[in-house]
Amino acid sequence: MKLYSSFLMVLSALLFAMLNIVFQKSEEKVDPVAAEKVSLTISAVGDLMCHSPQYEYSRVSADSFDFTPTFSEIKKYFDSSDFVFGNLETVTAGKEKHYSGYPYFNSPDDYITSLKKVGFNFLFTSNNHCLDRGEIGVLRTLESLKNNGINSTGTFSSQQERDSIQIISAKGIRLAVVAYTYGLNGNFLPKGKSYLINRISDSLLNRDIQKAKSYNVDIILVYFHFGEEYQREPSWYQKNALQTAIDAGADIILASHTHLLQPVQFFKSKGKLDSGFAAYSLGNFISNQRWRYSDAGLILQFQITKDLESKVIQIKSLSFTPTWVFKGLIKGKKQFMILPSSLPNGHYPFLSRQDVQKMNQSFEDSKQILTKYSSRFRFN
Numbered sequence: 001m002k003l004y005s006s007f008l009m010v011l012s013a014l015l016f017a018m019l020n021i022v023f024q025k026s027e028e029k030v031d032p033v034a035a036e037k038v039s040l041t042i043s044a045v046g047d048l049m050c051h052s053p054q055y056e057y058s059r060v061s062a063d064s065f066d067f068t069p070t071f072s073e074i075k076k077y078f079d080s081s082d083f084v085f086g087n088l089e090t091v092t093a094g095k096e097k098h099y100s101g102y103p104y105f106n107s108p109d110d111y112i113t114s115l116k117k118v119g120f121n122f123l124f125t126s127n128n129h130c131l132d133r134g135e136i137g138v139l140r141t142l143e144s145l146k147n148n149g150i151n152s153t154g155t156f157s158s159q160q161e162r163d164s165i166q167i168i169s170a171k172g173i174r175l176a177v178v179a180y181t182y183g184l185n186g187n188f189l190p191k192g193k194s195y196l197i198n199r200i201s202d203s204l205l206n207r208d209i210q211k212a213k214s215y216n217v218d219i220i221l222v223y224f225h226f227g228e229e230y231q232r233e234p235s236w237y238q239k240n241a242l243q244t245a246i247d248a249g250a251d252i253i254l255a256s257h258t259h260l261l262q263p264v265q266f267f268k269s270k271g272k273l274d275s276g277f278a279a280y281s282l283g284n285f286i287s288n289q290r291w292r293y294s295d296a297g298l299i300l301q302f303q304i305t306k307d308l309e310s311k312v313i314q315i316k317s318l319s320f321t322p323t324w325v326f327k328g329l330i331k332g333k334k335q336f337m338i339l340p341s342s343l344p345n346g347h348y349p350f351l352s353r354q355d356v357q358k359m360n361q362s363f364e365d366s367k368q369i370l371t372k373y374s375s376r377f378r379f380n
Helices: 002-029 051-058 109-118 134-147 159-163 200-212 234-249 353-370
Strands: 037-048 060-061 082-090 123-124 151-152 166-170 172-181 219-226 252-256 264-270 274-281 284-285 296-307 313-330 331-340
Touching: 037 252, 051 060, 051 331, 051 353, 082 109, 109 134, 109 200, 109 313, 134 151, 134 234, 151 166, 151 172, 172 200, 172 296, 200 219, 200 234, 200 264, 219 234, 234 252, 234 274, 284 296, 284 331, 313 353
Parallel strands: 037 082, 037 284, 082 123, 123 151, 172 219, 219 252, 252 274
Antiparallel strands: 037 296, 166 172, 264 274, 296 313, 313 331
């Protein structure tokens, strides 16, 4: 009996010790600071163009296209992002409207399908090419985006849809997103249907931002399609539109259209952020424009953090991954491919010596342009 009692005492002691260890380990896993904060990661790129050589290089059969190889080397940069933004600078009006590139774009539906596959889940659609196939092009593009599960803003199918602010949320953080274009490539909106496309207007911008504020969002993100093409410095018009957005309460401003990168600047936010930022132009992410500066783009990445107790919201880990577009043969096949331009020589065996020189030049150009107003970010 004594032996049995001793056994029970030893067993009890062992169980107590084990429970104590488990309890200590569970305590170690609890991070009260982390539990009080949430964050989401955003990636943003510039113009997603589709010139005719791009869809011809991506043709699989008579009416089937696969654009995913173009993005194969940069997809990994999107994998950790909650949202991936870009400017869809084409329409998908259907093959009946004839596929074409510049000056009036119409691309295969597979272009949008491929963008979804590589990670894009939010596209801006207000740009100077969004009316290249008229109202049918606007509506059919919106339908294709919806069918592929891609959020969008900038073009709309009704007045009610236009007047609704696009709000997206993840991990307890709410973003309002609005988008506008300076022009329509010489095209005209159908009579009585101005709701189809957001044009840059001080009154419209102010009204939309005030409405967004009424929804108690954490961040207001504005996209502008504006600027003078092929200029590396923002124009007076860009700066004026930017200031209007800041005064109205914009926190983050993204833009494109110039087909070149332009500087990034920080500003004192009048919204919930202490400091917001504006990218005057994110450049071309993919296009057939093969000359210096236009063959360069970037992936802009940042985190939005929110303290759930104090409600303080901050932008953190702002970084740039400069990119360069390769056009040529890969394993005997004609191909466009977006490459990180910071990678060392020899990383891609299909690059010629001239390609490497252009890519290196592109990286140095991008650094110089982007840091003209500020250097408060990291290059990957």
